[in-house]
Amino acid sequence: MPAGGKLVIKAEEVNVLDQQIPSLKPGHYIKLIIQDTGIGIPKEHINRIFDPYFTTKQKGSGLGLTVVYSIIKNHEGYITVDSELGKGTTFEIYLPAVPKKEKKILEPARLKILVMDDEEIVLEVIQEMLKILGHEAIGVRDGKQAIEVYKEAKEQGSPFDVVILDLTVPTGMGGEETVRELLKIDPDVKAIVSSGYSNDPIMSEYEKYGFKAVVPKPYGMDELKEVLRKVISS
Template identity: 50%
Template sequence: RMEMGPEERAVDRLRDAEKAALRAKHLTQQLLTFARGGIPVKITASVDDFLTEVVDFALSGSNVTYKLVMPDKIWPVAADIGQISQVIDNLIINAAQAMPEGGAITVAVENVTVGDPAPLPLKKGKYVKLSVSDHGIGIKEEHLAKVFDPFFTTKQKGSGLGLTSAYSIVKNHDGLITVDSQLHQGTTFSIYLPASPGPVRKKGKSRKREFTPRTGKILIIDDEEVVRDVAGRYVRHIGYRPDLADGGKRGIALYETALKKGCPYDAVILDLTMPGGMGGKEVAKKIRAIDRQAKIIASSGYSTDPIMSKFKKFGFDGALAKPYRISELSEVLETVIGGKAVISKQ
């Protein structure tokens, strides 16, 4: 799609295919979160940096609109943006499905301070509260206690995992998710996330720099041909020159040759799981033995792999969760080559 003009007929179909792939990614993440409890990779962030984008995406193509109520100076939170975006996405989709004839959802954000004794099962302190309210069919009183149970759903379509994974994610953030509903009047889901005193890491500006012309070489090591080819196209589109290797042995040889010629790679994107050959962790150690200054980015579709959440501990400079967009790849490359460790949002 990035190589086509906006007027070409295939663009819309490719955009739809991308949306379907992202939906599949979200469902897979829900299953992993439910099954293994996906450890959050937290950064200090402002909710307003990503909230609108998530809500717009969740409501794309629907007959439901939304109203955003968010005052200035909302406290930052320590959160895994990918996971919290997944929670918001689930809540917005549920709200839209509760209003099949259309309507408006209210998304409200506010700062709250929980005192002692606390009116909610939360530790004393500062929190950011995010609420999603609809004016739909509501939830029966006897069902309210079950809405976060695995596979419980009153819908004809749905996995029954959306709210379960939301509950698990918020709990892993030391937060709380609540529900209040009146039959035939509407439902409000609220999440409470601990406020963070740390400095906010801005993410929004990366898109403006996304296609800034660059020079340099990137080595992509992945046993999946399709993944290698797509990653190579992305890297070339951003401005770097890609070299592709179908396994650890070939990748190490390419890296060593480039180093001997005096033109080392600016970064290596390394698949962690390559059946039948060296694993990513072993390949990284061998490359690091050749060049201690190597910039190595771990890449995996398994978000629960400990390397993805603690990549620095395992000798990596960044992490890139599959499948990723070109904007995510661009940000990780730019930051890692610039000398800062970073993980893409999932």
């Protein structure tokens, strides 16, 4: 404002009815009010202020309001101006209000997960990844232990939500036999089969064997997250 003055900016949510503002679809809008007590705009200028290169300033580009108009139009909004010479100017801007999205994007809650793998280091890494993802992880080295621990947890009233079973355990009971036993204890067991041998027929026909999902080794956090989401929503 060349001669000084006061600038007031307000925002409110408004409901625009059908035909209330001809160029706006009915709905919720954010209305911005930008009001100044500056020099005002002469009547003969008011229809030109949004035109490119229209300026009354010494060093103005005349593009300011053109850009404003374009941005608002691209957002399916609307701008009006009301001005009185010597008194001040009020711009009103309408922008469509976006409803707040419900943040329910199926982020699984804290799950209790049993992991079976004969390789100590693999077991540790998976448990660590599960903990980072916010879950509780308990590791066992073979199928026999897996069945014991699963059964015990169920009997104690704090069952496992998911079981991740390694397919091949050279020194003990592997995933195939384990899931068969787990199904006897709990027909709803959510078992994931994991293996480095991705061409094993069990990996492609896992459902036939009683698994709910498959995760080929090696896998990272993203794959783990995805497969858990899959079994939980199954």
